[in-house]
Amino acid sequence: MSDALRLSVVVVSAGRPRALDRCLTAVSQMRTTRAEVIVVADSDGMAVARQHDYGARLTLLAQEGANISAARNIGIAAAAGEIVAFIDDDAVPEPDWAEAMLAGFENPAIAAATGPVIGRNGISLQWGRMAVDVQGQDRWLPAGDQIRPDEVPKLHGTNMAFRREILSRTGGFDTGFAFFLDETDLALRLGSAGFATAYLPGAVVHHGFAASARRTEDRVPLDLxxxxxxxxxxxxxxxxxxxxxxxxxxxxxxxxxxxxxxxxxxxxxxxxxxxxxxxxxxxxxxGARQGSVSIVAPCRRSFQPLRDAMPPAMGFTNGWWFSAHHLRLQAEKRIADGQPTTVILLAPTPRKHRVEFTQGGWWEQRGGLFGPSDRAGARIQPWRYRARVAAEVARIFREMPIAF
Known part of the structure; x- marks a missing residue:
């Protein structure tokens, strides 16, 4: 192995095996050979992970109770990469996420990093560049706005990464935070120790807010x-x-x-x-709970990359909505052949666009020919079919190689 940085991706999962399966499929399509994947899950999640196409390449560890901080610490302890990243089981990374994270840590001054989190429509920003203070109050940082003295950069729990050596020295997550504010506590501890956190615009994650024991699928709380x-x-x-x-x-x-x-x-x-x-x-x-932060021991296992070779360039296809069944069958076949794929489906309407990573393993954008994808755009837009497809391809793929 060269001196190039390596990424250990930790996925914690409980009660959402179907979401975990989708997350692992997206992770397996990342354009990198420098990432390993560690799954810390309940029994249902472990079963799904074992059966996944890349199950033999995953490091699988059992959860020890309903405590996300403890589960994340289990993942850190098993991480053999120099950088440890976290993504939730109800989220998926864009294909360039891993390499964008690693690129950010090429700067030796960076101890932690976070990136954009896209919301349920697959296009709009759910969380971006933000700050948080010692009372846990966060705020958006407009372009050019700086962190105040009483603030630190906010880490998004479903899209964050750390140098393992820093976690080894300062400790991992405080297990007093079984859920909520765990990453904010760590961000404040790192900030008070003088460590720098970066916001990486190219490290993009899509977050679905799936149902859990604490909320319904439409984000209605079940318990506070x-x-x-x-x-x-x-x-x-x-x-x-x-x-x-x-x-x-x-x-x-x-x-x-x-x-x-x-x-x-x-x-x-x-x-x-x-x-x-x-x-x-x-x-x-x-009010009576005691926090607990432990120093992370060195990892004693070898790094196990998820992939030995890059996946093929992203395949791309498009068509009218009435061709959806045929195009999805085509996408399903490509995925079975190991070809990452994106499908764009248009209708002759002004309907707003949505993007999702499907359970079948392909990216799918749906919307009206005359409707907005970027929500800041006009409600009704005059487009011709080919020009609209070209514009959406440019928006989606940016610098990622694609195969038509």
Missing amino acids: FDIGASSALFLRKHAPDSLAAGLARLEADQRTRLLRLARRRKLTAQDMRKLMESLRAGIADG
Whole structure:
């Protein structure tokens, strides 16, 4: 192995085997030979990972309880790469994600990095360049705006990476944060130790917000205990003088959120009451909870790259919506042959566009010929078919090689 940096990608998964399978398919299409993949999962996730086409190349580790920080630490301990990256099981990386992450760490001053997270429509930015303060309050950073003295760069949990040696020296994730604010706690610890974090625009992840034990598929909360517990611990740890004010703000913010959902008829009054009770129970628990950060031991296993050779250039096809069945069958065959593929389907309407990485393993964009893809564009746009396809190809693929 050369002196080139190597990436250990850690995927933590619980209760979402179907999402994990899709995530691993996307990860297997990354354009790199310098990445290994470590899956820390429950029994259902382990079964799916073993059966995956690249299952023999995965490092599979069992979760030890419902604690995302502990699971991430298990992944760090097994990471043989110089850089350790994290992506959620309900997210997928764009093909150049791994190499974009590694390129960012060519700067020896960088200890951690994060990148853009695309939302459910597959086009709009869900999270971008942001800052967060010691009270856990985050804000977007417009172009040219700088981090304030009381802030650090915000790390997006589904799209972040670290130098393993830094984690070995400063410790991994605090297991007091079973869910929520775990990455923000680590970002503040790294910042206070003087380590630099980079925002890498080319390291793009698409995040689906899949259903979990804490929320429904349409992001309606089912339980707020962990949010309350982690918030209380976080404020005690990083802003003890603002603990009461911070917890009051948390309750007010969550109540506003629930009222908004109730107005949309997503919650009943009884639902709201139970959720606020779970939040307060969590706050009480977090008020006494002790954090725990352990130094990460050196890895004793060999690096196991997911791929020995680059995948083929991205295949591309397009057509009208009535050809969808044929084009999807064609995409399915290409995927079976090991050919990454993107399908663009247009309809003669002004419908907005959506992009998704399908369960079958190909990227698919759907929308109207006259509708916007970028939501900042005009609601109705005058396009001819060929020009529209060319414009979308240029937007999607950027610098990635494609095969027509």
